[in-house]
Amino acid sequence: MEKKKKKKIFIIAAAVIVFFIIIANMADDEEQDHSPRDFAQPAYDTESYSGDLSWAVYWYLCGSDLETEYEAASEDLDELMSVKLPGDVKVIIQTGGSRRWHSNNIRSNELGRYVYDNTGFNKIEARPNASMGNPRTLREFLDFCLENYPAQRQALIFWNHGGGSIGGVCHDEIYDDTLSLADISSVLDQIQGSSRAPVFELIGFDACLMATVDTAYSVMGNANYMVASQELEPGTGWDYAGIAKALAGNPAMNGDALGRVICDTYQEHCLDWDAGEDITLSLIDLNRARDFFTAYDNFGFELLSRSIDNAGFFGSFSRVARNLENYGGNSRSEGYTNMVDIGHMAREGQRSLSLNTARALLNALNDCVVYRIAGPLRRESSGLAAYYPLDSSRNSLSIFDRLGTSRNFSSYYEYVLSGSLPQTARRSLMAANYSEVNLAAAPEVPSVSVLDLEDFPLELDDEGTAILNLGPEIADLLSGAYHWILFHDLEIDILILLGRDNNLYADWEQGIFMDNFNGEWATLNGYIVFLDLTFEGDNYNLYQIPILLNGEEYHLQVSYSHITHEYSINGARRGLESSGMGSRHLRRLRAEDEITTLFYILFDMEDEDEEMELYEYETFRVGANPVLDDALLPDGDYYYMFEMQDAQGESSFSEMVTFNLEDGELYFY
Numbered sequence: 001m002e003k004k005k006k007k008k009i010f011i012i013a014a015a016v017i018v019f020f021i022i023i024a025n026m027a028d029d030e031e032q033d034h035s036p037r038d039f040a041q042p043a044y045d046t047e048s049y050s051g052d053l054s055w056a057v058y059w060y061l062c063g064s065d066l067e068t069e070y071e072a073a074s075e076d077l078d079e080l081m082s083v084k085l086p087g088d089v090k091v092i093i094q095t096g097g098s099r100r101w102h103s104n105n106i107r108s109n110e111l112g113r114y115v116y117d118n119t120g121f122n123k124i125e126a127r128p129n130a131s132m133g134n135p136r137t138l139r140e141f142l143d144f145c146l147e148n149y150p151a152q153r154q155a156l157i158f159w160n161h162g163g164g165s166i167g168g169v170c171h172d173e174i175y176d177d178t179l180s181l182a183d184i185s186s187v188l189d190q191i192q193g194s195s196r197a198p199v200f201e202l203i204g205f206d207a208c209l210m211a212t213v214d215t216a217y218s219v220m221g222n223a224n225y226m227v228a229s230q231e232l233e234p235g236t237g238w239d240y241a242g243i244a245k246a247l248a249g250n251p252a253m254n255g256d257a258l259g260r261v262i263c264d265t266y267q268e269h270c271l272d273w274d275a276g277e278d279i280t281l282s283l284i285d286l287n288r289a290r291d292f293f294t295a296y297d298n299f300g301f302e303l304l305s306r307s308i309d310n311a312g313f314f315g316s317f318s319r320v321a322r323n324l325e326n327y328g329g330n331s332r333s334e335g336y337t338n339m340v341d342i343g344h345m346a347r348e349g350q351r352s353l354s355l356n357t358a359r360a361l362l363n364a365l366n367d368c369v370v371y372r373i374a375g376p377l378r379r380e381s382s383g384l385a386a387y388y389p390l391d392s393s394r395n396s397l398s399i400f401d402r403l404g405t406s407r408n409f410s411s412y413y414e415y416v417l418s419g420s421l422p423q424t425a426r427r428s429l430m431a432a433n434y435s436e437v438n439l440a441a442a443p444e445v446p447s448v449s450v451l452d453l454e455d456f457p458l459e460l461d462d463e464g465t466a467i468l469n470l471g472p473e474i475a476d477l478l479s480g481a482y483h484w485i486l487f488h489d490l491e492i493d494i495l496i497l498l499g500r501d502n503n504l505y506a507d508w509e510q511g512i513f514m515d516n517f518n519g520e521w522a523t524l525n526g527y528i529v530f531l532d533l534t535f536e537g538d539n540y541n542l543y544q545i546p547i548l549l550n551g552e553e554y555h556l557q558v559s560y561s562h563i564t565h566e567y568s569i570n571g572a573r574r575g576l577e578s579s580g581m582g583s584r585h586l587r588r589l590r591a592e593d594e595i596t597t598l599f600y601i602l603f604d605m606e607d608e609d610e611e612m613e614l615y616e617y618e619t620f621r622v623g624a625n626p627v628l629d630d631a632l633l634p635d636g637d638y639y640y641m642f643e644m645q646d647a648q649g650e651s652s653f654s655e656m657v658t659f660n661l662e663d664g665e666l667y668f669y
Helices: 002-028 064-070 072-080 135-148 181-192 213-219 240-249 255-272 286-309 312-321 342-353 358-368 394-403 407-418 423-431 436-440
Strands: 055-062 089-096 110-117 120-128 153-159 169-172 177-179 200-206 223-228 280-285 339-341 369-374 385-387 466-469 478-489 494-501 504-507 512-515 520-524 531-536 540-549 552-561 567-573 594-602 614-621 628-632 636-646 651-653 657-662 665-668
Touching: 055 135, 055 169, 064 072, 064 169, 072 089, 072 240, 089 135, 089 240, 110 135, 135 153, 135 181, 153 169, 153 255, 181 213, 181 394, 200 255, 213 223, 213 286, 213 385, 213 394, 223 255, 223 286, 240 255, 255 280, 255 369, 280 286, 280 358, 286 312, 286 342, 286 358, 286 407, 286 423, 312 342, 312 478, 312 636, 339 342, 342 358, 342 385, 358 369, 394 407, 407 423, 423 436, 466 636, 478 504, 494 520, 520 540, 540 614, 567 628
Parallel strands: 055 089, 055 153, 153 200, 200 223, 494 531
Antiparallel strands: 089 110, 110 120, 169 177, 223 280, 280 369, 339 385, 466 512, 478 494, 478 636, 494 594, 504 512, 520 628, 531 540, 540 552, 540 594, 552 567, 594 614, 636 651, 636 657, 657 665
């Protein structure tokens, strides 16, 4: 018994010695992996730190479902810790907002504070749990960072979901709370105090949809540079290894240089993950932005003044706005972010409406957006997105109004949605020497209900072409014209809406629209899908297709090339969350995936008040090579109608024309 005991003790002692030898060798390795998933170091002694830092990066890491479901935050931490930092660069991290962390020493029931530097990944302290979507939590973190880790240059990075100007950023899934732009602006202004020099060299948003005019306005004066994306970001997010390597190689770089690195490494990162089709990222010089905001407000004033002189301007400008490159989806089934490209707006405003302030706006925009990247499906990207009420919601407009970015834009949008000239617009116009007589004659915003366009009669020519002849006066008041195809399923006697498209001939000057229906529609592996147009461009259209993907609601992101006449499936995303946050998870289809098609269905064709809901229709496996193309529809009766949309986002529908498809031949009656 005694010998056995001694042998056991000897083995344990030997194992301990070997363990410490391994640890010592790891510490000497320049390329060591400091991943927090593998080990936890003892609490970091903040009082032992002394010396000047070239860079301090304050990383507000709100994990949310991105960490709970996809380990995205832990993966980004792993990327950071694959790089050895020099002694004058530190990253201070606060974690929270997630129900589950996949790193062993990060807990979901606390706010964890960590530092990553040349000594490794160290826990500083644990704070009582609180919402990362609460401005007080952000303020306390920044106060801590600035007191304990000041540097020559300081960066603040928000990591999480983003919802654009209206939705904000950093949704905490535990507390169901989100930081609004107003929250962020208030906290940063408190920290800035009376200091004239911006506290931060760079503020970055590793989140969807945050490269907006309003975001830049909210942080202007608090930072020299801003980096953010106009579009949804893929789940891979920024390349933290690439960012850390750049700082390690040149700690003397400024925010401009670092911002360009963030953009370039992000693009390379996305391409490595085959997710570069619709990416955007831009670097904004906030010290050059003041002229831009003046030009932006002047552009808004021109919209107001033009609308006073001509009721047709509402329709003309809304036709421009609703055809702009937009970000985050913006469809009935997916939800609305209400973000459109401001450069595209200015270019089209100048080209289509000869707006006098457009050139100055473009010049100011190009001056402050000093660097940007964009994928091939975001060709109109100019670096900043602007709010436009695509959802026609007064609630989203009230949020935009409180941000205070442009009183003139806000007044114009209120004019459009309310139908009559608001008091805020009157004050702006009177300050510009408009008389009471002019303002008393301000036109009401024309609507499709007032124009009585519901069931507008159609004509049929000898070849069976459906013709909507509105005339130039009515057409001038509309924001858009589209067509819908409906299928009458005789077996269960329901009308199935196949979708909305712009595949029609439109003569806006004469107000004449003609169908181009040839009996074909989009099919996936031969199964008909619901197709909803989200962007119509010169070279391509963008669509989304609602589906169930293995039983969960998703939207296929689809592009159609006008050059090759082919569809491309870019991936599947969930719609906007109830919080307004966009989904970062772009999921590629896999051979084993099961898809169920979803359609809006009318069960009672006589009930005009029937709720429009998505219903499951057909289920199939994707297979190794999914094919989306236009194919001949099955035999049966199809209904074709035009949609007429006004500036307020309301729609009326023409009467229907019935087409019968039989043995590949299309008949009308």
